[in-house]
Amino acid sequence: MHSKPWLAAYPTGVPEFIAPLSAAALPEYFDQIIGKHAQRPAFTSFGVTLTYAGLDVQSRHLCQYLLALRLPRQARVAIMLPNILQYPISLLAVLRAGLTVVNTNPLYTARELKHQLNDSGAEVIIILDNFAHVLAAVLPETSVKHVIITRLGDCFPFGKAWLTRIVLQWLKRQIPDYAIPGAIFFQQALSAGRHEAYSPPALQCEDIAFLQYTGGTTGVSKGAMLTHRNMLSNISQTLCWITHGNLPGKALIPGREVIITALPLYHIFALTANFMVFFGLGAENILIANPRDMPQFIRELQRRRFTCITGVNTLFDGLMNAAGFAALDFSALKIALAGGMPTRESTARRWRQLTGHSIIEAYGLTEASPAVAINRLDCTEFSGSIGLPLPSTDCEIRDDAGEVLPPGACGELYLRGPQVMQGYWKQPVESVKELSADGWLKTGDIASMDEQGRLFIKDRIKDMILVSGFNVYPGEVEAVLSQHPDIAECAAIGVADEKTGEAVKAFIVKRNPALDAAAVTAYCRQYLTAYKVPKLIEFRAELPKSAMGKVLRRALRNS
Known part of the structure; x- marks a missing residue:
C-alpha cells in the first residue's frame, strides 16, 4: 500500500504539503487580512456589524490596555464570552499583546471555572456580566488579578445599548447580582487603551497562542498547548482544501462569503473553522449567541443569504425540525460543514433533501488545532467516512x-x-x-x-461521552456524584441519544433509601454544566466490579 493513498483522491489543486507560512504569528495574519478587507463586514451580532477596520481599531485599544498591565510574556488571559462582538475584539487584543488565550465556557459552574483558572494560571479574565456572579464566588481562590466585565450592549449603538441594558437587567432579570471590587468595564478598558501608543511585542511562531482545554481519561481537564505555528498551519491546511474542488458555481470567493456561526467560538471547532479560516477569506461571520432559541435563529437565517454554515449533528437536526426552516432560501449555500460528533446518515439525507446540499463531514480534535481530515466538497452521497487527511x-x-x-x-x-x-x-x-x-x-x-x-x-478507546459535540468524562461526573451524602457508589457511562448523539447515564447505589432521581439531577445541576448532567439515572443494589474492586463500565454498557 502507498504510504499516502489519500493523495490520489485529492481534489485538483490541493497540494500534498502546505506552502511555507506567510506570517510568523497570528497577529501578522490578522493584519494581512484586515489590509485586504478593511471595509468589509467581519462580524455581525444582534443586527450590529463590526467591519474588519473597526475590529482592528478596537482590538488595538484593548491590546494597549492589556500591555499597560505589565503582565509577564505569554501570561494567560481567560475569555469567558458567548458569540458576541466582544469575543473577536478580545481575541485579537490578547494575541496582539503577546499573551495566551484560555477559552472558557460561559456556562461553567463555579467549581469548573475555579479549576480551569487555577490550572491555567490565568491572570486576567474578560467576562460577560451575565456570568460575573459565578466568577465572584471563586475569584479569591484563583490566580486572577484583573477582571474586565463587558455588557451585552457594549458594542451596540447608544440607544440600542441602553434599551438592551434595561431589558436584561430590569425587565428580564437575567443579570444576577455580583460584587467584584477592582474590576474594570470593557468600554473603560478600551478608553484607557485609546490613549496609549500601539506598540505590540514581537512574537515567535512557537509562542503559545492558546491553552485550549480538553478532557482526560480520569476526568481531569487538560490544556492543549497550541502555538501560533500550530494554528496558522491548520488555517492554511483548511484553506487549501475548501478553496478547491467544490461543485460548479460553488467556489468560495474572498470578500463575498457569509458564514453562520452558531457553534460557540470558545470551542476549538468554531474557533478555527469559523473564526480563523473564514477570517482568511474576508468573510462575514454571523454570530448566533443562543442557538437554542430556534425561532430567533430561523429569523436570523431568513434575513441573510448565507453561503456557509458549520454545525454538529444535533444542530442540523434542530434546524430541520424548526418551523420555517424548510422555507428558507438555500440558493446561495456553498458549504455545510459538520464535525464534533458523528453525523448520522438520516440527518445527512434529510439535510440534502431539504436544502439541496450535502453535509461535508470533517474530523478533528483539540490536540490538532483541530482539523485532521475532511471529505471532498463535491461529494453528494453519505459514506460514513470522516474524509481524507489534510495536506501535510x-x-x-x-x-x-x-x-x-x-x-x-x-x-x-x-x-x-x-x-x-x-x-x-x-x-x-x-x-x-x-x-x-x-x-x-x-x-x-x-x-x-x-x-x-x-x-x-x-x-x-477512552470512556469519553460525546454530548452534542462536547466532551463529557465519566470521572468528572462520578467525582461530583460521590460527594453527595446519600450516594454510596456511582458510575457514569454514555448511552445513545437521538437528539444529542450520546447522553450521560448514571448508575447509583443509594446510601439513603429516600434518594430519588429528581434530587440527584438537582444536585448535579449545581456543580456540572447542563450537558454533563446525567439524563438517565438508574438505581442498583450493587455495581459490577473487577477483582481489584474497580467498577466495570463495560459491564454496565452491556447490561
Whole structure:
C-alpha cells in the first residue's frame, strides 16, 4: 500500500504539503487580512456589524490596555464570552499583546471555572456580566488579578445599548447580582487603551497562542498547548482544501462569503473553522449567541443569504425540525460543514433533501488545532467516512503493539502534522504518553482506512461521552456524584441519544433509601454544566466490579 493513498483522491489543486507560512504569528495574519478587507463586514451580532477596520481599531485599544498591565510574556488571559462582538475584539487584543488565550465556557459552574483558572494560571479574565456572579464566588481562590466585565450592549449603538441594558437587567432579570471590587468595564478598558501608543511585542511562531482545554481519561481537564505555528498551519491546511474542488458555481470567493456561526467560538471547532479560516477569506461571520432559541435563529437565517454554515449533528437536526426552516432560501449555500460528533446518515439525507446540499463531514480534535481530515466538497452521497487527511498530515492505523495495519483493519488512529499541539500544559507525563518524540499523536479513536485513504471512525478507546459535540468524562461526573451524602457508589457511562448523539447515564447505589432521581439531577445541576448532567439515572443494589474492586463500565454498557 502507498504510504499516502489519500493523495490520489485529492481534489485538483490541493497540494500534498502546505506552502511555507506567510506570517510568523497570528497577529501578522490578522493584519494581512484586515489590509485586504478593511471595509468589509467581519462580524455581525444582534443586527450590529463590526467591519474588519473597526475590529482592528478596537482590538488595538484593548491590546494597549492589556500591555499597560505589565503582565509577564505569554501570561494567560481567560475569555469567558458567548458569540458576541466582544469575543473577536478580545481575541485579537490578547494575541496582539503577546499573551495566551484560555477559552472558557460561559456556562461553567463555579467549581469548573475555579479549576480551569487555577490550572491555567490565568491572570486576567474578560467576562460577560451575565456570568460575573459565578466568577465572584471563586475569584479569591484563583490566580486572577484583573477582571474586565463587558455588557451585552457594549458594542451596540447608544440607544440600542441602553434599551438592551434595561431589558436584561430590569425587565428580564437575567443579570444576577455580583460584587467584584477592582474590576474594570470593557468600554473603560478600551478608553484607557485609546490613549496609549500601539506598540505590540514581537512574537515567535512557537509562542503559545492558546491553552485550549480538553478532557482526560480520569476526568481531569487538560490544556492543549497550541502555538501560533500550530494554528496558522491548520488555517492554511483548511484553506487549501475548501478553496478547491467544490461543485460548479460553488467556489468560495474572498470578500463575498457569509458564514453562520452558531457553534460557540470558545470551542476549538468554531474557533478555527469559523473564526480563523473564514477570517482568511474576508468573510462575514454571523454570530448566533443562543442557538437554542430556534425561532430567533430561523429569523436570523431568513434575513441573510448565507453561503456557509458549520454545525454538529444535533444542530442540523434542530434546524430541520424548526418551523420555517424548510422555507428558507438555500440558493446561495456553498458549504455545510459538520464535525464534533458523528453525523448520522438520516440527518445527512434529510439535510440534502431539504436544502439541496450535502453535509461535508470533517474530523478533528483539540490536540490538532483541530482539523485532521475532511471529505471532498463535491461529494453528494453519505459514506460514513470522516474524509481524507489534510495536506501535510500523516495518518496511520496501528495495533496495540504500534504496528501499522493494512487497509480495512481497525486500530488506533495516529496522526502527525504541523497542527499537532506541543503537549499538555503542566502535564509532562501525560504529554509523553500521548505524543511521541517524533511527533505522532495518539488520538484514542478506533478507526480504519480504506484503499483510497478514506478514514472511518469506529469507536473510542477512552470512556469519553460525546454530548452534542462536547466532551463529557465519566470521572468528572462520578467525582461530583460521590460527594453527595446519600450516594454510596456511582458510575457514569454514555448511552445513545437521538437528539444529542450520546447522553450521560448514571448508575447509583443509594446510601439513603429516600434518594430519588429528581434530587440527584438537582444536585448535579449545581456543580456540572447542563450537558454533563446525567439524563438517565438508574438505581442498583450493587455495581459490577473487577477483582481489584474497580467498577466495570463495560459491564454496565452491556447490561
